[in-house]
Amino acid sequence: MTDAKAGLEGIVVARSELCSIDGQKGILGFRGYDIHELARHATYEEVAFLLLRGELPSAAELAAFAAELGEARAVSGEAAQVVDLIARDAAPMEMLRTAVSATSFDDPDKDSNSEEANQRKAIRLLAKIPTLVCRYHRRRAGLEPVDPDPELSYAESFLTMLSGRPPDEDAARTFDVAMILHADHEMNASTFTARVIASTLADMHSAVVGAIGALKGPLHGGANEQVMRTLESIDDPDRVEDDIRRRLAGHERIMGFGHRVYKTMDPRAEILKELARRLAGRADGSEPDWFAMSERIERVVTAEKGLYPNVDFYSASTYRYLGIPTELFTTLFVASRVVGWAAHVIEQHRDNRLIRPSSLYVGPDSREYPARDGAS
Ligand SMILES: CC(C)(COP(=O)(O)OP(=O)(O)OC[C@H]1O[C@@H](n2cnc3c(N)ncnc32)[C@H](O)[C@@H]1OP(=O)(O)O)[C@@H](O)C(=O)NCCC(=O)NCCS
The missing domain is CATH 1.10.230.10 (Cytochrome P450-Terp, domain 2)
Known part of the structure; x- marks a missing residue:
């Protein structure tokens, strides 16, 4: 090896069926669907299904998926306590990095990396992150958290839990489109992080928590x-x-x-x-x-x-x-992107090989350990 590629620019590190980018022409697609089409016609729930399951859902599949998401929104136990405990002192991304980790404690699938278990964990993560963000925001403002309503759409539920009022149709649709646009983006830094963690056969929650850390930086989601x-x-x-x-x-x-x-x-x-x-x-x-x-x-x-x-x-x-506080912006990126991370973890676990690249050693040449006075 003669040189290292700074920032791994242009290096292909995985095969993926999820997201394609033509950087010269400015074209982005999720599983073959152009992002403009998805933003025009789909909902965030449909895009989440597409990324996780491989195809757009039928009406019945979408209804079942939305119901599963709605049911999984509630956050109780340790994760809720963690949010309440740290809301005053933790910055929004610190809160998510910590509270998302706590959602694994009582997850019944936490010890399995099977495809079925990963799909269930993906839904729970996707459903619970908005609840964590909104609970945190309201606790910080001295307000009572608003319980999630399983009947509402993803966007309506998110905005209602945040402000305490149902959004108008236009605001909900705008928010939904913003979530669609952030859902996945090929081998960005946080997704790569998630795949590296998954490649050690660590669990999905660990991969997502690591990805949150990577997304936090100002060169990425921050x-x-x-x-x-x-x-x-x-x-x-x-x-x-x-x-x-x-x-x-x-x-x-x-x-x-x-x-x-x-x-x-x-x-x-x-x-x-x-x-x-x-x-x-x-x-x-x-x-x-x-x-x-x-x-x-x-x-x-x-x-x-x-x-x-x-x-x-x-x-x-x-x-x-849309009236969203500036300090929460990066947590919205997490809320949307978690579905991309989860889909990449599923791909990685499906056909895994440990991701372990090399570095080019540029330190001192081989040398003798120095003799010290009194040392034997
Ligand atoms: C996203 C980003 C990290 C990509 O960077 P990259 O491919 O590694 O490119 P580099 O950081 O090597 O930058 C190349 C050149 O463009 C300049 N540049 C890149 N982004 C710039 C920006 N947002 N403002 C001013 N100059 C910028 C760099 O200073 C550098 O100039 P130089 O060659 O004279 O030193 C970079 O564009 C950036 O920092 N953007 C701002 C942060 C941001 O918006 N991140 C979200 C990405 S979705």
Whole structure:
């Protein structure tokens, strides 16, 4: 071996039937379905079924899947206690990293990596993460948690548990589409983490907890929160361009731009941009025009650096218009992506080989252990 590939760029590490990306053309598909089609026609529940089971569900399969998800939403026992105990001090992603781990304690399938057990655990994780996020948020705000309603859709249930009020149809659909867009994304850092952990034949909860740790970083899922912080930190919305140029001149990274694989606009960002544009049109004007500011940032960054928005850029303003607190943005990424992680764990366990690459040794040459005074 003569060299190491920094960041494993361009290295193919697995065969997968889940997600395909054409980074030059900006095309993304889940099991052959284009992301634009899924965002237009599917629900998050259908996309979750597609990723986990391999095909889109029939009406009966979807109803059964949605019922199973609804039933699994409740969080009790240690995981609920953990949330209550740490809500005040733990940051949102610290809470998830800890509380998701606690959901395995009473999981009846925790000791099995069989395909059936993994499918059941995937549903429980998918169902419970929104409940953990909302319980945490309400405890932190000094409010009583809202129990999940098994009859509601994934998006309606999530937003109702968060705010205590049922969302209007438009808000629920917008949120649902945002969740669809984040559901899987090939061999990103957190998915790779999940597959590495699964390849040791560790269990799904361990893989998901590791993936949460990887997603937390600002170069990955943590970017959506940082995008909103950037927007909020711009004092004078009329001088957006100057602000961004100054940051670029200081070699700052503008969060929400650039991608390892896409060399053009991320198709998820295209869809989120239109969602944010529509929500901005409905805004009451009590806050800055986040969408207009975002578009102006996009123009500067694309012109000056040739970089395009990624999924995190317009998801920030979309979530803000939906009334979601900024500190929770990255936990929404977890809530959606857990289905991708789970589907990858299932693939890995189905045809496993330990993932154990090598490193190129660049330390000192072989040398003698030094003689020490008095040492024998
Ligand atoms: C996503 C990301 C980590 C991909 O990075 P990568 O493929 O490893 O590319 P590099 O970090 O090597 O960057 C290549 C060049 O583009 C620049 N660049 C990349 N993203 C940039 C950004 N968001 N703002 C400013 N400059 C950026 C780098 O500074 C580097 O410039 P240089 O060659 O002059 O040093 C990177 O684009 C980034 O940090 N983006 C911001 C964080 C983000 O939005 N993450 C979410 C990804 S979905």
